[in-house]
Amino acid sequence: MGKVHGSLAxxxxxxxxxxxxxxxxxxxxKTGRAYKRILYxxxxxxxxxxxxxxxxxxxxxxxxxx
Numbered sequence: 606m607g608k609v610h611g612s613l614a615x616x617x618x619x620x621x622x623x624x625x626x627x628x629x630x631x632x633x634x635k636t637g638r639a640y641k642r643i644l645y646x647x648x649x650x651x652x653x654x655x656x657x658x659x660x661x662x663x664x665x666x667x668x669x670x671x
Contacts (some may be wrong), residue, residue, distance in 0.1 A: 635643060652660060 634640065
């Protein structure tokens with residue numbers, strides 16, 4: 606068998622330390638035709654790109670911010 610990195614006694618340490626947050630109530634997402642319509646509008650109709658810049662799927666994250 607291969608060697609284990611670190612001791613298994615510490616497995617799940619971070620998850621057990623993290624405070625429990627109750628999930629918030631959210632609006633129901635649109636499905637089917639209506640969802641496809643939202644995607645179309647998001648991708649092709651109100652496109653806001655700088656001139657000469659490529660359009661990205663997720664424009665916000667620029668590298669790791671941690």
